Amino acid sequence: MDTPKANRLHIAIFGRRNAGKSSLINALTGQDAALVSSEPGTTTDPVMKAMELLPIGPVVFIDTAGIDDQGELGQLRVERTRRVLDRTDLALLVVSPPVTDLSMEEGWLAELRGRGIPVVGVFNKSDQGELPVQWVSGRLGLRLTPVSALTGDGIQELKAAIQEAVPEGWEMRTILGDLMEAEDLVLLVAPQDVQAPKGRLILPQVQVMRDVLDHDGVAMMVKTGELRGAMELLEAAGRRPDLVVTDSQVFHLVKDLVGPDVRLTSFSILMARYKGDLRTLVEGARAVDRLVDGDVVLIAEACTHHPLEGDIGREKLPALISEMSRARLEFRVVAGNDFPRDLKGFSLVVHCGGCMLNRKHMMSRIMAARSQGVPITNYGVLFAKRSGILDRAVVGLI
Incomplete structure (x- = not known):
């Protein structure tokens, strides 16, 4: 239940x-x-x-x-x-x-x-x-x-x-179970900033951890500040992570601490694969390079929350996309069920990980964008592109 x-x-x-x-x-x-x-x-x-x-x-x-x-x-x-x-x-x-x-x-x-x-x-x-x-x-x-x-x-x-x-195979999807073997060590890097709910982990972090355990793996979770110490402890024990999963916003920190030869991805990229069409979202991230002055970008959140200072959808992403495109853009943010049916006025849709949506719902939004010729991407995919590790973050996932 x-x-x-x-x-x-x-x-x-x-x-x-x-x-x-x-x-x-x-x-x-x-x-x-x-x-x-x-x-x-x-x-x-x-x-x-x-x-x-x-x-x-x-x-x-x-x-x-x-x-x-x-x-x-x-x-x-x-x-x-x-x-x-x-x-x-x-x-x-x-x-x-x-x-x-x-x-x-x-x-x-x-x-x-x-x-x-x-x-x-x-x-x-x-x-x-x-x-x-x-x-x-x-x-x-x-x-x-x-x-x-x-x-x-x-x-x-x-x-x-x-x-x-019942649709065949609806319950058979896994978040990362097909990416690992039994007893693999999966290191989860979960920063706890002002946006993190007090006293608990956010849903994608919990779901990924549970999926590791369900597939007989070893889940180890640390905050960003403790990552260096954790890597040193593992090295001293002659062990290294088989996979590192982190928050997309700290890709730039984590990639240097774990090294180039360790598989690395993010919670939101895994959710994009689990809930939607990762290939389409990767293609959508590349559309940032084609944005020009006056284009309108839709930022879509699946859940509703009270935005705090430094909110990812209202502050961090607009700043990031403007920097990446070097264009003067307009941004519109929608949350919950307010995703518009008519997307033709937008040059790009950037969606959250969709942990609160079922796969059918997330795919309906992706298909709506594709049918109207509007590129769509995901928070984590976009941050991976910004960090220069998009190809690395999706290797073996598409």
Whole structure:
């Protein structure tokens, strides 16, 4: 249950208002995870519920507003529902009686299939009598599982259908397990500056450490100031790191202390490989050399936080990119779910490591940039380029 949401299979539930989507989540989770009412439009914003769905494992169910919501406010809710598609690994499309018009369901099903998202059909409210399941299934070209979220009938069959539709290999990705052998020593250099949360490590550092342990490696973590002493201790013991992973912002310090013959990369580069398309992000970093006066650069953060003095996205990166390009540039910073759909006004997108996004969500942003011809890169890739070690930092990763 401690699995981060970004590492869980994201299952989104779509359907009309009052189709029983929230009741269905409650039936699947076995608890009152979503607010239920007979009044249409109870769910206004996407609601996420993390749980363990055996035998699949850790998942996130996403309850959404009705796809038939009306009015100006209703259309805004539908747009928020549509944004959920960016992070959906698997979709449940819910139909319930009375069935008179399936045009909306057909439209959403076409969009889901167009995005390559597996879809499980659900005909809810089977307790209300005989349902036209076969007719609706034939009309949509989608097998539907009849269920009653009220009585629980068909819920086990629905869980089996969900298990069958899980995208193959979604849980098989590793952050760095394929880069190491058992008993390899991985040295993690984690600077703790004013931006670091008090009393804990940031998520990428924790995830990388756990991945090392999961693959029977030896994880050793130090701060930047203790790196020299750690290297001396290892040398005295006749051991050297098989891989060094550091924060991208201190590449210039770490590369000299560990030497040129030790494999070196960063937490954010590993996350870029784990969550997205590293090759595209490396190509995007090279676009900095083509920036000219007046170009606009978008800096995108996956999470929201209170910016402090020296904030990486608002201060360090703009200064770095301006120095690298030698151009007078404009910068726009967005956070959380405010990533714009229209990117054509930007000459470059620089994204954070995306540790708070699932792979589907991160890839949707990368694909949006690629489809609009806008180069996109990642914090760590850009810092590696600035430090002159980009090729070294991605060797064996692409």
